Amino acid sequence: MRTALLMTIPYIALACQSSPSSEQSAETQASAHCYQKVTGKDTFLLQLVVDDTDVKGVLEYKFHEKDKNSGTVSGALSDNIFRGTYHFKSEGTTSDRPVIFKMMGEQLYEALADSADANGIPIFATDDSRLRFDPSPYSKTDCK
Template sequence: MRTAVLLSIPIILFACQSSPSANQSAEGEASAHCYRKVTGKDTFELQLVVDDTDVKGVLEYNFFEKDKNKGTVSGTLNHNIFRGTYHFTSEGVTSDRPVVFKMMEDQLYEALYNDIDSNGVVVFAKDDAQLKFDPSPYTKTDCK
């Protein structure tokens, strides 16, 4: 009995040390990040699940007294730059558009598009160094 108890102590210690908190990422585990931005009476929320370089989540633009749009985002994270596609519904119409965000500690900055193509789709600079970002950040919040 005494031997069994002594052998179980290292296993218990290892288990306690190897379980990350809900928002921290251990190697090979996804981590959740939630952000909010309030501009006047408009509120924008972004919930991301980051698994190495793969990113998925939910993005909502809630404009005061206007139609809000809510949908999913998916894409990749490279050097704190998330490039993805926003798949959303607004005014009963489902659409896709590219999105780019820069993650910096407890803040997230949405990229400003460089151009609009002939189909009306926004275009961002391909080179991360050429990206320009909205100076008003989303701030990290607790995930719901």
């Protein structure tokens, strides 16, 4: 599934490879960042390609003995805070929800929602200084 998702975002696959050739476009010169978080038997993977303030990637939540969520993320990076939209498929349904991550060195922290709207969509603080983050980080890993 991850390979299929990477193919939907062509420059991610190129950016996650080792050094780019001189023939590749400036678009493929974006920096790739890959992270993984393991909590018990659950595994979460995030691959991001950052091109200035534009961010695109692939996010997978692999829950043990439960349906996994996998899809793409896109959004903007400002002051090491990535605010984006997670477009994913779970239990045969395609959905969108906001996601926020904070990049800190070799680690990435996922924001915790303040509440949810009537449809269960997470609501986050609009002011970055008021965001709360999961204390258990994703750790940087090699891009595959």
